[in-house]
Amino acid sequence: MFFEGSEKKIELRVKYGVRSLRSYERAFWDRGLLLAGADILSVMSNDDCDAYILSESSLFVWDNKLLLITCGNTNLVKAGIFLIDEIGEDNISSFNYQRKSEFLSHLQSTHFEDDAKQLQSRLSGTAYRVGHLDGHHHYLFCSEMTEKLCSSTNLLMYHIKGEVADYLRQPSQIKQMILSQLNLHALLPDFIFDDHLFDPCGYSVNGLNGEQFITVHITPQAQSAYVSIETNLNFELYAFNIFTAMLNILHPRSWDVIGVNQQISTSGFPEHIEVARCDLQLNTTNYFNYKHYIQAASEKLTAHTL
């Protein structure tokens, strides 16, 4: 029942005047995703964006940028190299690759050092690790860039528990009920949603509203319980904090908050301890901000019989 929810992620932006990324045919995306080991399950569009649910996570395509997230044992860098070669290095204004440390890294077909070497064969850029090797850590490869990236934020939750977490592990779950329990329609009434329930468990949902997106991926399995949320919502424009809402529904034991050009308030977060933080200036206009939190109370661990 082990599934690696930890994600790899590409954010690619093209220069002004370059062919719209949305003009590429479906077959183009299928070819690229096949290289990574993923395929398209569903698509939803609005005027600004095409949002794909994948067999492993999600792809969002705007005119001038794309966000491709994959989990499991995908080889996302192969898709990255495909995109760089097809779109053309000279047409790319920025290329960021992130990789979260895995629950079981020895089951992965590549490691970040290999990924970074491949990317550096096409684009000059800098590779970083944020966080210690013996805990949650995040790898980044950032191409040289000068333009300002959009704000985006990530909430990664580990070891969820409580009623909703229990429901997500039930064989009889239905996707309408999961969306309702996550309360996304009520919290984000202007968004349209597209979701998918995996067999025997696992859930993905994409949401769109104009240029704004949100994507939630849930790996509920007890040994590797992991939920990721990524969004470009401007938190300052909302009366509520979407991360606080999700934390109070899913009750993770620990969580990471990652912001690019945005700091997230902890207002309303469950009682917690900030374990670590990192502020990384990527260049003169962009910064990366990482924080790791745990619940305040000591955790009583149960020995797991193998």
Next chain:
Amino acid sequence: MFFEGSEKKIELRVKYGVRSLRSYERAFWDRGLLLAGADILSVMSNDDCDAYILSESSLFVWDNKLLLITCGNTNLVKAGIFLIDEIGEDNISSFNYQRKSEFLSHLQSTHFEDDAKQLQSRLSGTAYRVGHLDGHHHYLFCSEMTEKLCSSTNLLMYHIKGEVADYLRQPSQIKQMILSQLNLHALLPDFIFDDHLFDPCGYSVNGLNGEQFITVHITPQAQSAYVSIETNLNFELYAFNIFTAMLNILHPRSWDVIGVNQQISTSGFPEHIEVARCDLQLNTTNYFNYKHYIQAASEKLTAHTL
């Protein structure tokens, strides 16, 4: 400069009346250790015990038990199977195998599940994991047993810092100075010590006093800084807590305390938060106790450029 300090460990005990383990020739231990990928660098003895410093950690041999600890990418279970087959399953009263989660598990030649299967081909027993897959965790295999194990305790320290940690990373370090900085002669004046400094860094020391032992292994490299201390000292008989002393010399960011049939007081520990604990009853007479601590203050992480 990466070295995997995380250890694998065998504690084997023979039944009353079985040939003394100390009567085996040096060639016997050489053969077993070769299978694991380790060799003997030095030996020290007293009336009760032979203590070996290995190329990867330590071996202690008493008449009726042995403790074999290896680090790096050793295959300790091969040595374990050798010992079981040579000593004879019927002569063994208990066999415990422990394995600490590694900093870089994908560089290991075996994983615990494989190890446990091999051991279960010889001895019936139970395999456990204590701790989440995405953090520090400990694997245990315990053969069926009824007798009471001796008390033993482990302090595992991660990301040491300060003057002594800095010294341990210097190319000009000398082993006499390390032993002196650890203050072991002063703390344990009745003990004899045997130590080894590795090139370019890394330090091991064994100490003996009657049936009592202590062993300290230091992997100072910044990316994977790790120090382990194991001892069968009865903490109640000493006016000081040896773990407190080591914590205040090496200033780790986080640490584990593991006790078998012994609870360790946190008196004098640096200001800390208990993150998690586990109490595991191995059988009617033996218990295993695990606690993980972090320093109370949030850690300011520096992005590591790869």
